[in-house]
Amino acid sequence: MERYSEEFRSQEEEKEEYLQTDEEVFQRYFYELDLKPEDFEGKILDVGSGSGQFAKYAKEHGVSSEIYSLDYNAQFQEKTNAVQGLAQKMPFKDEQFNLVVSYASVPRIFANNIEYPDMIEENIRQGLSEMLRVVRKGEEVRFGPIVNGEGEELERTFREILNKVLEELQIK
Numbered sequence: 001m002e003r004y005s006e007e008f009r010s011q012e013e014e015k016e017e018y019l020q021t022d023e024e025v026f027q028r029y030f031y032e033l034d035l036k037p038e039d040f041e042g043k044i045l046d047v048g049s050g051s052g053q054f055a056k057y058a059k060e061h062g063v064s065s066e067i068y069s070l071d072y073n074a075q076f077q078e079k080t081n082a083v084q085g086l087a088q089k090m091p092f093k094d095e096q097f098n099l100v101v102s103y104a105s106v107p108r109i110f111a112n113n114i115e116y117p118d119m120i121e122e123n124i125r126q127g128l129s130e131m132l133r134v135v136r137k138g139e140e141v142r143f144g145p146i147v148n149g150e151g152e153e154l155e156r157t158f159r160e161i162l163n164k165v166l167e168e169l170q171i172k
């Protein structure tokens with residue numbers, strides 16, 4: 001029962017996120033992911049991009065036209081560099097990006113089958129491995145909030161699994 005209400009709450013929050021303007025989304029990414037002007041010099045991948053508002057705003061304002069949006073739900077506003085696909089199996093070659101970002105998509109991209117907790121660990125492993133595969137060696141993967149109002153128990157479980165997989169993959 002509690003799980004349903006948590007899911008309901010997070011869906012409401014998700015709707016609110018979708019209602020943000022492109023500028024609000026861009027600002028949120030910029031400040032919370034600690035982006036610097038030099039981060040926009042290379043290719044960026046936005047995993048779980050939603051409709052691609054981050055890339056769209058950056059392109060329209062001359063910040064970067066090299067931001068790629070990946071989402072399995074292909075309702076992209078920003079068509080140019082938008083790709084439909086799963087975080088766990090990305091349709092990109094190895095070491096293509098200078099920076100990989102993901103905002104408000106974790107844990108959803110790793111745990112979209114929250115009813116099947118056994119799958120969460122494997123999803124996290126696959127998603128993180130894919131992010132590491134497509135980012136250039138020595139470059140960064142940056143996440144926005146790990147858990148966004150999903151409930152304390154889920155947050156604890158998710159962080160435990162995430163830390164375990166990060167350790168296995170030797171990420172600090």
Ligand SMILES: C[S@@+](CC[C@H](N)C(=O)[O-])C[C@H]1O[C@@H](n2cnc3c(N)ncnc32)[C@H](O)[C@@H]1O
Binds near residue numbers: 102104
């Ligand atoms: C809450 S929205 C966040 C959108 C955007 N990042 C933002 O901050 O405004 C989460 C997005 O993650 C996408 N998503 C969830 N699981 C995914 C997966 N396994 N692979 C790719 N995208 C996924 C959903 O389709 C949704 O668009």
